[in-house]
Amino acid sequence: MLKIRQATPKDAARAAHICIETAEGIWRRSPKMEKITSLLFSAYYITHESHNCFVLEDSGKVVGYILCSADLHRFLKSYRGDIFRSIAKLSPLWGVACLFVPAKYVLLHRHYPAHLHIDILPPYQSAGYGSKLMETLLQHLKAQGVKGVCLSCGADNTRAIKFYEKYGFTAKLNAFGGKLMVKKL
């Protein structure tokens, strides 16, 4: 039975797994790179802001998520602290690169203080669960009075771009190899 629930820090290992399984290209180049990918795109949210994250569960097993930070200052503190240290231990070069990842969110922060990542394991895609996760998060953010949300998407990920457009996200700018999309709440 499938259900959506708020995430907890206990979901960290499954979130890292889903983050890696749904990544492509350089993000899956080696086991070390896969670890860096999960540190960059899932670790912070589940560990520090699980109250702003939701997971899709199939009979108790997490098979998808929508991860969100509604607090850029908290996010930056962690990125420059524990996330940076963990990545730099694996690769000093990626440690430095990691410091630039939040730059796009800083650029958009004034009108779009929250940002998100959504990934669903392949067998559960295109069945409406992404929509349910997105609706759950958008309602949750609106209820907290968050005024806008942004995200970064691979410029060639046409399927995801179509998905975001359906939810009223518009492309703001192309930067750092991706498309930055925004939505006012």
Ligand SMILES: CC(C)(COP(=O)(O)OP(=O)(O)OC[C@H]1O[C@@H](n2cnc3c(N)ncnc32)[C@H](O)[C@@H]1OP(=O)(O)O)[C@@H](O)C(=O)NCCC(=O)NCCS
């Ligand atoms: C992108 C993703 C989150 C969408 O979730 P989903 O559950 O598959 O999407 P839904 O079934 O809720 O579909 C919602 C809309 O998304 C788009 N969409 C979904 N699957 C699609 C597909 N196979 N091809 C084209 N558009 C698609 C459509 O606009 C669809 O609306 P419609 O059903 O009215 O046509 C999910 O497919 C996924 O995790 N993909 C792999 C990882 C990824 O790309 N994450 C985003 C990184 S930026």
